[in-house]
Amino acid sequence: MAYVLAINPGSTSTKIGVFQGERSILSKTIRHTQEELSGYCDVVSQEAFRTEIIIKLIQEAEISLGEISGVIAIGGLIRPGNAGVYKVNDGMLQDLREARYNEHAANLGALIAHALSEKIGLSECYVADAITADELMPVARISGMPEITRLGRTHTLNQKSIARMCARDLGLQYEQANFVVAHLGGGISVAAHCQGRMVDTNSARGEGPFCIDRTGGLNAFTLAQMCYSGKYSKEQMLKKINGEGGVVAYLGTRDFREVINRRADKDQRASEIFDAMVYQISKEIAAMTIPLKGKIDAIVLTGGMANSTELTDAIREYVSYLGKVCVYPGEQELEALAGYLNEIQAGVFVSLEYEREE
Numbered sequence: 001m002a003y004v005l006a007i008n009p010g011s012t013s014t015k016i017g018v019f020q021g022e023r024s025i026l027s028k029t030i031r032h033t034q035e036e037l038s039g040y041c042d043v044v045s046q047e048a049f050r051t052e053i054i055i056k057l058i059q060e061a062e063i064s065l066g067e068i069s070g071v072i073a074i075g076g077l078i079r080p081g082n083a084g085v086y087k088v089n090d091g092m093l094q095d096l097r098e099a100r101y102n103e104h105a106a107n108l109g110a111l112i113a114h115a116l117s118e119k120i121g122l123s124e125c126y127v128a129d130a131i132t133a134d135e136l137m138p139v140a141r142i143s144g145m146p147e148i149t150r151l152g153r154t155h156t157l158n159q160k161s162i163a164r165m166c167a168r169d170l171g172l173q174y175e176q177a178n179f180v181v182a183h184l185g186g187g188i189s190v191a192a193h194c195q196g197r198m199v200d201t202n203s204a205r206g207e208g209p210f211c212i213d214r215t216g217g218l219n220a221f222t223l224a225q226m227c228y229s230g231k232y233s234k235e236q237m238l239k240k241i242n243g244e245g246g247v248v249a250y251l252g253t254r255d256f257r258e259v260i261n262r263r264a265d266k267d268q269r270a271s272e273i274f275d276a277m278v279y280q281i282s283k284e285i286a287a288m289t290i291p292l293k294g295k296i297d298a299i300v301l302t303g304g305m306a307n308s309t310e311l312t313d314a315i316r317e318y319v320s321y322l323g324k325v326c327v328y329p330g331e332q333e334l335e336a337l338a339g340y341l342n343e344i345q346a347g348v349f350v351s352l353e354y355e356r357e358e
Contacts, residue, residue, distance in 0.1 A: 002020075002067055002068065002069035002070075003018050003019065003020055003025060003063065003067050003068045003069065004018070004019050004020075004068065004069060004070045004071070004072065004338050004341045004342060004345075005017070005018055005058075005068050005070070005071045005072070005116065006018075006019065006072055006073070006333075006334045006335075006337035006338045006341070007054070007071070007072070007073040007074070007109055007112055007113055007116075007337075008073065008074045008106075008109065008157075008333050008334060008337070009050065009073070009074070009105050009106060009108040009109055009112065010105050010106075011105045012031065012032050012033075012034070012037070013029050013030060013031050013032060014029075014030045014032070014050050014053065014054065014108075014112075015027075015028070015029045015030075015333070015334060016028055016030070016054055016057065016058075016334070017334035017335070017337070017338060018058065018061070018063055018068070019334075019335075019338040019342075021342065022335075022338075022339070022342070024334075024335070025061075025063065026057075026058070026061045026063065027334060028057055030050075030053055030054070030057065032050075036049075042099070042103060043099075043103050043104065043105055043107055043108060044096065044097050044099070044103075044107060044108065044111060046108060047108060047111045047112060047115060048115070050108060050112055051112050051115045051116060054112065054116065055116070055119070065116075065119065065120050066120065066121075068116075068120055068122075069122075069345065070122065070125070070126075070341045070344075070345055071113045071116050071117050071120070071122065071125040071126070071341075072085070072113065072125065072126040072127065072128060072337045072338070072340060072341040073108075073109030073110055073112060073113040073125075073126075073127050073128075073337070074106050074109045074127065074128065074129065074130075074131075074157050074333065074337065075106070075109065075110070075127035075128055075129055075130025075131065075132075075133070075156070075157075076096060076104050076105075076106035076107035076108070076109055076110065076127070076130060076131060076132075077096075077099070077101040077102050077103070077104045077106070077107055077130070077131055077132050078092055078095055078096065078101060078110075078127075078130050078132055078354065079095065079100075079101065079132070079354070079355070079356065079357050080101075080132045080133070080134035080151055080152065080153075081130075081132075081133065081134060081352075082133065082134075082135060082352065083129050083130070083133035083135060083156050083160055083197075083198065084128065084129070084133075084351075084352050085126050085127070085128045085129075085340050085341075085344060085349065085351045085352065086126065086127050086128070086130070086351060086352045086353070086354045087124055087125075087126055087351045087352070087353060087354065088110045088113060088114050088117075088124070088125050088126060088127060088354075089353070089354055091354055091355065091356035092110055092127075092354045092356075093110060093111065093114060094356070095356060096110055096111060097111070101132055104131065106130075106131055109127055110125075110127045113125040113126070113127065126340070126341060126344065126351055128157065128336070128337055128340045129156040129157040129159075129160050129161075129336075130156060131153055131154070131155070131156060132151070132152075132153050133152060133154075133156040133198070134151050134152035134153070135152055135197040135198045135199060136150065136151070136152045136198075136199060136200055136201070137199040137200065137291065140199065140200040140291065150203075151203065152198060152201055153203050153204075153205070154183075154189040154191055154198065154201040154202075154203065154204060155183040155185070155187065155189045155204065155303075156198070157333045157336060157337070158183050158185075158302060158303065158331040158332070158333055158336075159181050159183055159189065159191050159193070159198060159201075159302075160198075160336070161331070161332050161333060161335070161336030161339075162181060162183075162300055162302040162328045162331070162332065163177075163179050163181050163193050163300060164336075165328060165332065166179060166298055166300050166326050166328065167179075167297075169326070170297060170298065170326075172297060174193075174196055175195055175196035176195055176196075177193070177195065177297045178192075178193065178194055178195065178292045178295055178296045178297050179192075179193040179296065179297060179298055179299070179300050180192055180193070180285050180288045180289055180292070180296055180298075180299045180300070180322075181193060181299075181300040181302065182281060182284070182285055182299070182300065182301050182302070182303075182315075183204075183302055183303045184211075184281070184301060184302065184303035184304070184305035184306050184311070185211075185303035185304045185305060185331075186211065186212050186213070186304075187204030187205070187211055187214060188202075188204060188208060188209050188210075188211040188214075188216070188281060188284075188303075189201055189202060189203075189204045189208065190202055190208060190209075190281070190284040190285055190287075190288050191288065192288040192289070192290075192291040192292050194291065194292055199291050199292075200288060200291040201288075202216075202217070202284060205241075205242050206241060206242070208280075208284050209277060209280035209281045209283075209284050210245065210246040210247070210276075210277060210280060211246050211247065211277070212246055212247045212248060212254050212256060213242075213243055213244060213245060213246050213247065213248045213249075213254055214241065214242050214243070214245050214246050215240070215241050215242075215245030215246055215249075216245075216246070216280065218241075247259060247273060247277070250269070250273045251269065251270055251273055256304075256305050256308065257308075259273065259274055260274075260308055260310060260311075263310075274311075274314075275314075278311065278314040278315055278318070279318070281315055282315050282318035282319050285299055285315070285318075285319050285322070286318075286319060286322060289322055294322075296322065296323045297323070297324070298323060298324045298325070298326045299319055299322060299323055299324065299325045299326070300325075300326050300327075300328065301315060301325065301326070301327045301328070302327075302328045302329070302330070302331065303329075303330070303331065304329075304330060304331070306327055306328065306329040306330070307329040307330065312325075312327050
């Protein structure tokens with residue numbers, strides 16, 4: 001049986017997995033130092049650097065590139081549309097190289113997959129469950145300000161993969177089930193999954209609960225006053241919202257484990273911030289039962305912070321009255337990518353065509 005290669009680039013890491021069917025042959029997180037990345041002017045210029053590292057790692061594992069029958073990566077910031085698997089084409093590559101829908105490390109996914117496919121001699125490659133996947137129902141798009149339309153940008157890949165896993169564990173079909181899924185990681189997204197579609201979600205950048213270094217939703221009136229106070233530049237305000245907000249602004253750390261340890265050592269401020277995060281996450285979970293009209297099969301907690309039973313137990317205490325709470329710590333993104341590609345190669349699943357916005 002041939003191998004499939006799954007790729008998930010992050011800001012300072014690249015995760016890769018080589019699979020034979022459902023069996024993992026190689027799983028590796030490649031760490032990139034700030035020194036290594038400092039020589040690149042933007043994200044997409046790192047394509048060749050990261051591609052060569054992946055090739056070297058595969059060869060060191062004594063896996064022949066010629067044995068790889070397919071390559072798939074996480075979808076980056078591409079034209080908003082349905083979640084699912086898209087065949088990489090020239091239009092998608094152009095959008096990503098131009099950062100048409102903004103810059104993000106995940107934009108490298110399609111670029112690296114394409115470069116590797118060409119080197120291997122494959123005629124096509126794929127991306128799946130783009131961050132910009134948008135399945136919001138029409139009523140969820142209206143923000144209250146006509147100039148701003150709400151979009152479905154979220155942790156699509158992990159949201160979808162864990163929801164499918166939970167459905168299987170409960171003996172349900174994802175396309176017929178209703179879930180509220182909370183991805184608890186560096187960013188926090190809480191989404192309502194209605195019969196296979198994410199019909200509402202907070203954007204992990206500017207909406208929802210605060211998290212490690214993001215403020216989440218804020219009072220818009222007060223925020224506007226700060227922006228025009230003359231005390232802060234545009235860049236400073238954007239950094240306050242995304243990068244220097246949330247836990248790090250209050251406690252000076254981006255390590256959630258340190259928050260837990262300080263709480264255990266009776267640090268009152270750490271306990272206050274932990275409790276506030278739990279409270280905001282729980283409120284968002286309750287809010288996402290509204291799109292489902294209260295008919296939910298489970299509340300699902302996932303992501304790196306879900307490894308903390310202290311956190312998940314505290315959330316459970318708030319939301320268990322709404323329904324069953326299932327916890328899936330970490331993420332299964334590489335496995336999900338490989339599963340998509342296996343289904344495409346088996347003819348079970350059909351990829352979507354990417355169309356550029358004129």
